[in-house]
Amino acid sequence: MKPVHGLAWLASVAALAAVAAAPAAAQKTQLTVYTALETDQLKAYQEGFNKAHPDIEITWVRDSTGIITAKILAEKAAPKADVIMGVAATSMGLFDAEGLLLPYAPAGLARVAAQYRDPKNPPAWVGMDVWGATVCFNTVEAAKRNIPKPETWKDLTKPAYKGQIVMPHPASSGTGFFDVTAWLQLFGEAEGWKFMDGLHENIAQYMHSGSRPCAAAAAGEYVVGISFEYRANREKARGAPIELVFPKEGLGWDLEASGIVKTTQKLDAAKKLLDWSISDAAMALYANNFAIVAVPAMSKPLPNVPADYASRLVKNDFAWAAKNRERILAEWSKRYESKAAPK
Amino acid sequence: MTAEAASRPAAAPEARGVILGEWIAARGGLVLLASGLLVFLTLPLAMILMRSFEDRAGAFVGLANFVRYVQTPALAQSTWNTLTFAAIATVVVVPMAFLFAYAIQRTCIPAKGLWRSIALLPILAPSLLAAISFIYLFGNQGLLRGLLPLAGLSSIYGLPGMVLAMAFASFPHAVMILLASLSLADARLYEAADAMGTSALRRFVTVTLPSAKYGLVSAAMVTFTMAVSEFGVPKVIGGNYPVLAIDIYKQVIGQQNFQMGAVVGLVLLVPAVVAFVVDAVVQRRQKALMSARSVPYAPRPARLRDGLMLVYVVLISAYMLVVILMAAYGSVVKFWPYNLSFTFDHYRYGFEEAGVEHAYGNSLVMAALCAVLGAAITFAGAYWVEKTRGADALRPVVRLQAMLPMAVPGMVLGIGYILFFNSPANPLNVLYGTMAILVASTIVHFYSSSHLAAVTALKQLDGEFESVSASLKVPFYRTFGRVTLPVCLPTVIDIARYYFVNAMTTISAVVFLYSPKTTLASISILHMDEAGAIGPAAAMATLIVATSALVTVLSLAAEHFILRRTQAWRRAAAPA
Numbered sequence: 001m002k003p004v005h006g007l008a009w010l011a012s013v014a015a016l017a018a019v020a021a022a023p024a025a026a027q028k029t030q031l032t033v034y035t036a037l038e039t040d041q042l043k044a045y046q047e048g049f050n051k052a053h054p055d056i057e058i059t060w061v062r063d064s065t066g067i068i069t070a071k072i073l074a075e076k077a078a079p080k081a082d083v084i085m086g087v088a089a090t091s092m093g094l095f096d097a098e099g100l101l102l103p104y105a106p107a108g109l110a111r112v113a114a115q116y117r118d119p120k121n122p123p124a125w126v127g128m129d130v131w132g133a134t135v136c137f138n139t140v141e142a143a144k145r146n147i148p149k150p151e152t153w154k155d156l157t158k159p160a161y162k163g164q165i166v167m168p169h170p171a172s173s174g175t176g177f178f179d180v181t182a183w184l185q186l187f188g189e190a191e192g193w194k195f196m197d198g199l200h201e202n203i204a205q206y207m208h209s210g211s212r213p214c215a216a217a218a219a220g221e222y223v224v225g226i227s228f229e230y231r232a233n234r235e236k237a238r239g240a241p242i243e244l245v246f247p248k249e250g251l252g253w254d255l256e257a258s259g260i261v262k263t264t265q266k267l268d269a270a271k272k273l274l275d276w277s278i279s280d281a282a283m284a285l286y287a288n289n290f291a292i293v294a295v296p297a298m299s300k301p302l303p304n305v306p307a308d309y310a311s312r313l314v315k316n317d318f319a320w321a322a323k324n325r326e327r328i329l330a331e332w333s334k335r336y337e338s339k340a341a342p343k
Numbered sequence: 344m345t346a347e348a349a350s351r352p353a354a355a356p357e358a359r360g361v362i363l364g365e366w367i368a369a370r371g372g373l374v375l376l377a378s379g380l381l382v383f384l385t386l387p388l389a390m391i392l393m394r395s396f397e398d399r400a401g402a403f404v405g406l407a408n409f410v411r412y413v414q415t416p417a418l419a420q421s422t423w424n425t426l427t428f429a430a431i432a433t434v435v436v437v438p439m440a441f442l443f444a445y446a447i448q449r450t451c452i453p454a455k456g457l458w459r460s461i462a463l464l465p466i467l468a469p470s471l472l473a474a475i476s477f478i479y480l481f482g483n484q485g486l487l488r489g490l491l492p493l494a495g496l497s498s499i500y501g502l503p504g505m506v507l508a509m510a511f512a513s514f515p516h517a518v519m520i521l522l523a524s525l526s527l528a529d530a531r532l533y534e535a536a537d538a539m540g541t542s543a544l545r546r547f548v549t550v551t552l553p554s555a556k557y558g559l560v561s562a563a564m565v566t567f568t569m570a571v572s573e574f575g576v577p578k579v580i581g582g583n584y585p586v587l588a589i590d591i592y593k594q595v596i597g598q599q600n601f602q603m604g605a606v607v608g609l610v611l612l613v614p615a616v617v618a619f620v621v622d623a624v625v626q627r628r629q630k631a632l633m634s635a636r637s638v639p640y641a642p643r644p645a646r647l648r649d650g651l652m653l654v655y656v657v658l659i660s661a662y663m664l665v666v667i668l669m670a671a672y673g674s675v676v677k678f679w680p681y682n683l684s685f686t687f688d689h690y691r692y693g694f695e696e697a698g699v700e701h702a703y704g705n706s707l708v709m710a711a712l713c714a715v716l717g718a719a720i721t722f723a724g725a726y727w728v729e730k731t732r733g734a735d736a737l738r739p740v741v742r743l744q745a746m747l748p749m750a751v752p753g754m755v756l757g758i759g760y761i762l763f764f765n766s767p768a769n770p771l772n773v774l775y776g777t778m779a780i781l782v783a784s785t786i787v788h789f790y791s792s793s794h795l796a797a798v799t800a801l802k803q804l805d806g807e808f809e810s811v812s813a814s815l816k817v818p819f820y821r822t823f824g825r826v827t828l829p830v831c832l833p834t835v836i837d838i839a840r841y842y843f844v845n846a847m848t849t850i851s852a853v854v855f856l857y858s859p860k861t862t863l864a865s866i867s868i869l870h871m872d873e874a875g876a877i878g879p880a881a882a883m884a885t886l887i888v889a890t891s892a893l894v895t896v897l898s899l900a901a902e903h904f905i906l907r908r909t910q911a912w913r914r915a916a917a918p919a
Contacts, residue, residue: 032859039874043695061859064873067597074599078767140681163498172597205500205582208873215875219679220484231875239678337417337585 028057029269034072036065036174037086037256038211038230041289045086048285049276056269064209065091065174076100082264083273085128088174089255090181092118092125093322101125102262106274116255116294125259126278130292132253132313133179134232134305135245136214136225147223153183153247156224157198165202166213167226171329174254175210175228180332181321182252182314193335200336218242229305230289236304244304250314255294256286369731369819376724377737380744382771383787387759388751394762395605408606421585422610428502428577428586429570429614432509436517436566437559439510443659444521446652449528449551451644453653459522461660463515467891468667469848471868472884473508474579475877476669481507484680486669500582508576511666513569514659517562524558525551528640557629564622568615572752574851579872587611588851591754595855601762608755619750667888674882689878690886699867699883706864707890709781710846717786717793717842722835725797726827730809731819749791753851760784761855776858784852789845793838800834801827829909833902840898844891 037045039062046058061081063071069091072081076098084095095101096118105122116127135156137149147160156165168176184192204222207213214232217225218240232244258277260270276282283298291302291309301307321328398404412418443462447455465473480487481499488499496503528551536546552559574588581589587607595604673679677686693699728741748756764775774780804827812822828835850865857866864883871880 039870040692059859063596070597070599074601204498207875209875212873212875215877218875219877220681221478221482239682241681333417 028055029266030057030059031082031266031269031273032059032061032080033083033085033273034061034068034081035084035086036063036068036088040234041086041230044285044288045282048281049273052276052279052281053269053272056272058273064172065177066170066172069094072100073098079261079263081261082266083258083260083270084125085258085273085277086256087258088177089125089127089257089318090177090321090325091174092257092259093318094325095259096124097322100262102260102264102267104260104271104274106271106278108275108278111295111297112278113294113296118257118259125257126274127255127257127294128277128282129256129286129290129294130253130310130313131175131228131230131256131290132292132309133175133182133247133251134214134227134229135247136217136227136232136235136240136242137245138217138220138223138225138240138242140241141220141223145223149243150224150245151248153186153195153199153249155247156202157195159202161202161224163202163204164223165199165226166205166207166216166222166224167199167203168210168213169206169208170332172208173210175226176206177325177329178252178254178316178321179226180252180328181324182250182316184328185317185320186249186314193331196332197335203336206336214242229291229302233289233302233304246306246309246312251312253313253316254318364818366733369727370734372723372727372731373734373737373741376720376727377741377744379720380741380787383783384744384747384751384756384790387756387763388747390762390766391605391608391755391759394602395609397602399600399602408602412603412606412610417585418590418607421587421590424584425571425586425588425611426614428505428509428584429567431502431506432513432570433563433567435506436510436513437563439659440514440517440562441521441555441559442652442655444518444525445551446656447522448525449640449642450649450652451642452649452656458656458660461663462518464663464667465511466515467844467848467895468512468670468888469575469850469865469868469884470508470512470573471575471579471850471865471872471880472670472888473511473666474504474576475673475868475872475881475884476511476666477504477507477580478877479669479673479679479881480665498582500580501584504580504582505573505576505584508580509566509570509573511663512573512576513566514663516569517566520562520565521555521558524555524561528554529634530638530640531636533640557626560625561622564618568618568750568752571614571618572611572754572851574754574854575869578869588752588754591758592854595758595761601758604758605762608758611752612750612755615752615755616750670881671885671888674878674885676878679878689876689882692876693867693871693879693882699864699871699879702862702867703864703883703886705778705861706847706887709778709785709861709863710843710894712778712782713785713846714839714843716782717789718835718839720786721790721793721838722797722828722831725794725801726823729798729801730806730823730827732809745794746791748787748789751788753788753849754855756784756788757852757855760852776856776861778861780856781853781861781863782846784856785846785849786842788849788852789842793841796834796838796841797831800831804830832905832909836898836902836905840895843894843898847887847891 035042042060042062046060049058050056061068065088068087072079072084072095075081079100084092092101101124103120103122103124106126109117109123109126112126116130118124118126135150142149145164147164150156150161167179170176170180180196183195186192187195207216210228211231213225214227214235215225216222217227218235218238229244232242236242236244258274260267260274264270278294280295280298283293283295286293287298287300291299291305293299306312395408396403396405398407446452447459452458477499479485481491481504482488483498485499491497491499532550533546536550541549572588574592577584577586577589578592587610591604591607591611594600594607674689675685675687677684677688724741724745728738728745760780763769764771764780766772774783808822808826809819812819848865850869853863854866854869857863864887868880868883871877871883
């Protein structure tokens with residue numbers, strides 16, 4: 001063994017560290033896209049986009065709606081995202097109010113239904129699809145415990161469901177947030193909070209994604225998981241003994257929507273992604289996952305989702321929800337998070 | 344390679360230049376280490392303190408954030424929860440580990456090496472694995488959930504699951520300390536006790552326990568600190584039992600409220616630092632148990648005791664194995680609990696649909712970099728501190744900084760890194776979001792134990808080597824390369840392995856620092872669990888255990904080989 005020279009050794013350590021720090025050389029256009037889409041959806045969407053634009057490489061920054069929203073707002077002085085895709089319209093409203101979005105009319109915008117896009121012209125954001133509240137009800141576990149199938153939201157406050165319901169945390173999850181705003185709009189503020197007080201008595205856990213409550217119900221951990229139709233259908237297709245329940249009073253919902261971040265240095269690539277996001281090819285992919293897509297002609301029926309799904313959605317005032325987001329979440333946290341852990 | 348080689352006189356003409364170079368290198372190394380620790384440890388921590396006094400816009404607001412913290416009932420509640428959790432975990436783990444170490448060191452049970460290896464297995468696993476396994480075992484569809492009511496519990500989620508998972512994750516750390524503290528005992532004390540007809544119980548209380556008390560304090564403090572700073576376990580199985588580590592995550596990631604995150608970080612730092620100081624003070628009072636006249640104690644067979652202890656040791660080993668095997672089983676079951684047929688789907692899902700192969704690759708790269716760079720920096724650093732001369736004012740500062748990471752929870756280090764490196768004013772800002780920052784944070788996070796190991800190994804070498812080299816005008820780095828490093832090579836490999844395994848399993852600091860391109864396998868477990876994909880989460884956890892185990896076996900084999908090749912002196916050494 002040769003004697004190791006201290007300084008030479010140090011130099012090689014430094015060189016190694018420098019290699020580790022050096023970013024990979026970029027050849028394709030790199031587009032940073034912030035998203036709240038499900039991990040298992042991203043792959044198909046990315047492949048679809050790259051079929052049309054192989055020269056653009058998407059780097060997804062994925063997290064749940066609440067986290068991605070907070071991240072975008074926190075970075076508003078120096079945004080890192082080029083495009084925001086598949087984030088709740090209520091959050092897009094917030095970004096637009098902060099002046100973060102660059103209005104752009106993607107090619108073929110006329111095909112998008114008026115209620116599924118930002119009404120301004122050109123729009124700050126355009127919708128992809130509707131995702132809405134769905135209750136996953138585990139029939140096997142329910143039978144064991146003699147728990148009846150719920151038909152309405154109010155059913156869920158009955159003592160039979162005590163400790164058997166899981167729902168998403170509204171601050172983390174877009175699904176959780178539209179549940180809460182839907183109840184407030186359906187029942188009115190006072191009644192809505194009273195309903196949630198009752199529901200809280202039966203909730204076993206508030207979970208941090210819209211998917212996990214359904215996954216928990218699918219695995220029989222709990223009988224009722226308040227979730228959304230995509231995850232419910234996925235779990236059912238995997239063989240979970242669940243039934244999809246659409247409570248009668250009406251279903252909370254939001255749009256997965258996309259927009260360009262004003263500060264992007266890659267405007268051309270960003271525009272291409274927005275154009276693709278409402279193309280027929282993209283809509284066909286969304287239609288595999290959701291019953292209602294932004295271009296009505298491209299919607300197709302989804303197994304386990306009723307044909308009149310659209311008419312079951314509540315009248316959702318996005319502007320109201322966006323404006324009151326912080327207040328609603330603070331009130332929710334005060335009521336249900338400051339209590340010592342139930343049970 | 345031997346002492347004679349090092350003491351060969353250097354050529355006279357180059358001596359002056361060599362001495363100057365040596366002067367610079369010795370001090371330069373120390374300055375480099377001190378500034379490295381300053382930039383990657385002390386300044387990020389100082390940033391937390393600064394930010395906790397600022398509002399979101401960066402204006403100084405005094406104690407306003409702290410006042411808000413105290414007034415937010417949910418946050419105050421988790422402080423109490425954290426202390427309760429850590430206290431219960433300590434009370435459970437320390438006696439459990441003590442009895443285990445006692446069985447290994449002080450009884451005549453068979454197959455001690457096997458039990459010891461099994462007890463150390465949890466080191467190879469991310470703590471998330473234990474939480475996932477306990478959901479499979481005791482969740483509402485758990486294999487053994489029928490046992491829960493027997494223990495008076497209605498649900499595994501919350502405190503019960505957290506304590507059980509912690510008993511797995513922190514067990515080897517407590518057991519290692521207690522194995523060491525029970526390894527030596529003065530047989531004369533036991534003979535005296537026996538001669539006086541002391542009962543076994545009294546002998547245990549008056550002789551055995553006092554001799555192990557420093558180890559017990561250390562084990563308690565280590566367990567307590569681990570539980571206080573644990574993030575993965577409460578995240579997965581904590582249910583509605585919020586703790587501080589979760590609060591930091593929610594504040595920083597969920598709400599991007601860095602100021603409040605800094606406040607919670609400081610609150611979390613308090614119990615960890617208190618435990619660290621208590622331990623340091625107690626250890627300082629430790630005196631040598633063994634003197635020149637001591638006779639090493641060797642246990643004699645005692646049928647009943649050995650039999651009972653063997654049963655206990657087997658039970659504990661079963662606990663560790665069941666946790667690991669449960670996760671492995673969960674990862675190949677098609678649809679828990681309704682379809683128990685065998686499948687590799689969860690591995691496929693993880694790799695293909697969730698794009699985890701990328702994360703796994705990143706983890707391997709990061710762990711390898713941590714092992715190589717960490718071992719090099721730690722060993723060179725310890726050498727500079729212990730074996731070179733000059734710049735004496737810096738030494739205590741470096742020593743203190745080297746021990747600091749032990750008292751700093753990973754979550755706190757992570758938020759310090761965000762605040763420090765993500766600041767646009769910092770020229771080191773380029774590191775943010777790179778692999779380099781993950782490597783740096785992980786090395787710093789696990790620096791203290793590695794540093795201690797290196798110092799211990801170096802102290803075994805007589806200082807005479809350096810004095811003789813100096814008087815013969817052999818530059819210090821030649822002594823280092825020819826004597827010090829070869830002699831300490833087994834320790835260097837140990838340190839590299841320690842960094843590798845911890846880099847594979849850690850989440851606490853890196854969960855704040857990964858970027859989409861540098862996401863890690865351990866973090867992907869967290870994300871898959873969050874999305875409800877518990878099978879794939881179990882698959883990734885199992886893969887991490889398998890990888891760590893493979894690397895451990897390989898490195899032990901390498902060590903064995905090197906010991907045989909280069910450490911012949913250990914066997915041939917003549918009595919001094």
